[in-house]
Amino acid sequence: MLSLILKDIYLLRKTMAFSVFYMFVMLFVFSRLDNPAAVFTSCMVAIIYLMIVTGCALDEKNKSDVIFNSLPLSRSVIVGEKYLMVIVYVLFGAAVYGIVTRVIGLLGLIPNLSFLTLEGLLAAFIVVSFLASIYLPVYFKFGYIRSKIYYFILFFGMFFGISLLISVISSDSQNAGSLLSFLAVQNGAVIGIILTGAALAMLAASFGISLKIYKNREF
């Protein structure tokens, strides 16, 4: 597993370096947003999206499945590494965000800068987990090229889906009311634990689906 993580880090060194510059640009672009938490989440999603997709593209370009499935590696390790990398990318993205905002803050370039918070980190992790949980099974099934279209659909679907979810919750006032009253009596830590648990459960379920798909793949 560590070897595969090392492989992705070697391959994505340039992308990682580029993401620091990219983070600067995004902070300036997103600094006009009213919601500071959304700035962090948007930057994280963009950076992590870039790394997941670049990693998958390089794997496909080099037909690496042939080599990895010829080595003494189980398919569960090959699939599991992609999921583990999501957490590595979140930690990396948070570190980059922390450093970049600190530098911008010291220079005083952006007023009302949103600094890294635990809540923000959890929110980013949940959004990224949702995206990765849907994208990775599609990638393992169809490969990078054919899964690109699904990723576009997923992005638009996510924005559309969120608005739809809000309208459904608003119209179903009885259930929404009980959900909101449940959340209202919980403190932030409990809500954070529930949502993080849900994100981890989603990743675990997605891993199971990806593994089932990958075990039947031919190379």
Add this chain to the structure above:
Amino acid sequence: MDNMLQVQNLTKTFKGFKLDNISFSLEKGYIMGFIGPNGAGKSTTIKLIMNLLKKDAGDVLVFGLDHIKHEKEIKNRIGFVYDENYYYEELTPKQMAGIIAPLYKNWDDNAFNSYVKRFELPLNKKIKELSKGMRMKFSLAIALSHNADLLIMDEPTSGLDPIIRNEFLDILTGVCRDEEKSVFFSTHITSDLDKVADYITFICDGKIVFSSAKDDILESYCLVKGANGLVGEEEKKSFIGIRENRFGFEGLAKDRNRIRRMFGDNVVIDRPTLEDIMLFYTRRNQNA
């Protein structure tokens, strides 16, 4: 006898092609050449052995173990070289070896370094900047650096120049000198096998034509040459394949004595090369 590789009734069907119930085995300490024309099923067989493709039926035993149930254990003892480079082109041989080394139980850094030195591999150059010969040597260095008992190679010499091909074949002969390792080596360049193979398995159109010791094969077949008009429809039945032109005919047959009785001293009977055997069988299948 210790069978390093045993393939029994292996079957795989694709649209337009079937690997049809093939069987053969390779003993410890020998090099087996796996020959056949393009599209005969060589790469499919190798991919099935490596579990890169799912078999429809049959068994593959490597070191006497089922290749799927004991996949990890088996792959720790297999070195592989494929027909093209599958290593990350963006990385250097040093980085790639650093990724692969911890995956093998018996990785030997000293062996790898000695092959790097012997092959004059530039460790810090990106793999995409290496020549095809160098990439192949890198694949071979990886395959030989974890004390593998069986080397599986899919057309490793295709696209290499004659000098590098010869060097490659010398290395293979050296590897098997201690009679502990075995090599399963697919190629359509049969002259490579004239030099190094102990056994030959010939596949054509998804079926095994023969799998025997190379010397037995070359002894059992004969190449017959003679003038036009000697071979009628009845005589043609004694040949595996026959080629005629305005200067005469040339045919491959199996029963040397029968041919001698049939034609007396009117024909010349030669020992065929593996290429002759492959060509006549392939042509017969195409005309069937």
